[in-house]
Amino acid sequence: MAQQPTTQPTPAGVPLLDVNRDNRPHREEFIEALTDVVDSGRFLFGPDVTELECEVAGYCQVDNAVGCASGSDALLLALMALNIGPGDEVIVPSFTFFASVSCITRLGATPVFADICPDTFNVDPQSIQSLISTKTKAIIPVHLFGQCAQIDSICQIAGKHDIPVIEDAAQAIGAAYHSRPAGSWGEIGCFSFYPTKNLGGMGDGGMITTRDAALADRLRLFAGHGMRPRYYHQVVGINSRLDTFQAAVLRVKLRHLSAAIDARTEVADRYDRLLQEAGVVSSEAITLPTRDANATHVWNQYAIRVDGGRRDQLRSYLSERSIGSEIYYPVPMHEQECFQDIEFRHNGLTETERASREVLNLPVFPSLTEAEQGRVVDAIASFYAAAARAAA
Ligand SMILES: *Cc1c(COP(=O)(O)O)cnc(C)c1O
DSSP, X not given: OOOOOOOOOOOOOBOSOOHHHHHGGGHHHHHHHXXXXXXXXXXXXXXXXXXXXXXXXXXXXXXXXXXXXXXXXXXXXXXXXXXXOTTOEEEEESSSOXXXXXXXXXXXXXXXXEOBOTTTOSBOHHHHHHHOOTTEEEEOOBOGGGSOOSHHHHHHHHHHTTOOBEEEOTTOTTOEETTEETTSSSSEEEEEOOTTSSSOOSSOOEEEEESOHHHHHHHHHHHBTTBSSTTOBSSOOOBOOOOHHHHHHHHHHHHTXXXXXXXXXXXXXXXXXXXXXXXXXXXXXXXXXXXXXXXXOOOSOEEEEEOTTOHHHHHHHHHHTTBOOBOSOSSOGGGOGGGTTSOOEESOOHHHHHHHHHEEEEOOOTTOOHHHHHHHHHHHHHHHHHHHHHHO
16 A cells, blocks of 8 residues: 655644634524525515514614615615715715725715724724814714724714714624614614624625614615605615515524624634734734723724734735735725725825735634634744844
């Protein structure tokens, strides 16, 4: 028999995400819930949709929640329900996902870009304040990476000028500021159930929260073709529904959400400790994510800052060792090709541009193991050890 070649076992890689591994323990619950939907035949407007709306409203401590097709639609519907259109300005961070901004331009309104705080990557309330004009019709703070922006100050500033706040809480279900949930601070909260979000479905889905029953009614009107009663269209709405299959899956996931958040928090705490112990936390190497003392972080992302212009080198090094990482976000919105014809008002986006060059997101998901985290940190440590040897 031929001798097996003796090779060193290559250390296993670490995925950025493993949605399948996270979902597997709940497989039976999903099948049961989905079977009920199959048997009911109520694929749209089934009882699970209404139940989920009530459960999410309760979870976010608001009176109303309206399901829709995605987090992107939630934001679009929010602006539609507030009558925002051409000539109106909406203040939003440039350091965010595209959907926070495309909802504005799609309605013919103009985004005005606020800069971020360098520590949390979240929008800077002072920057928002300085950008308010008579044309400002809404403010969209984004609770980036699962940590609330300084939403108390933002709501205070907005309140003084009577400007509605739309929270982009797509990454932040379960997060809180001063113990008050994300999505309950502003006039409207927008959530996404994209599979990689903290409450992730098995497809697209979204939800809108509001304390105002009349506004909830208007959001529902816009999400249903503006039609009321049937075939009579009061406004030009869109078709945006959360289907019953997604709602059934999401109700199962919601039961496990707080355990999932606890697991993510444990992962984040362990990264903080392991990276410190590895000696890579310094002004020349890595900066750990900053925790706002007033915020409850739900760790949709673990975002480090890589100093000294070495972010892309570190990412390649990790990638060569099959360790997943991602850059959220490499190109700020004001620099996107599709917006090049728009003249943006802002007051300097230095921190936004620096963050897009320095941020690096490490693997974080509830079922990530301690051993896997160890491999991520070992690889980062060996990158800096190799860099130090090369410099010596
Ligand atoms: C994911 C996300 C959205 C959009 O949600 P979809 O459900 O994918 O449409 C909007 N804003 C932010 C900040 C997001 O992360």
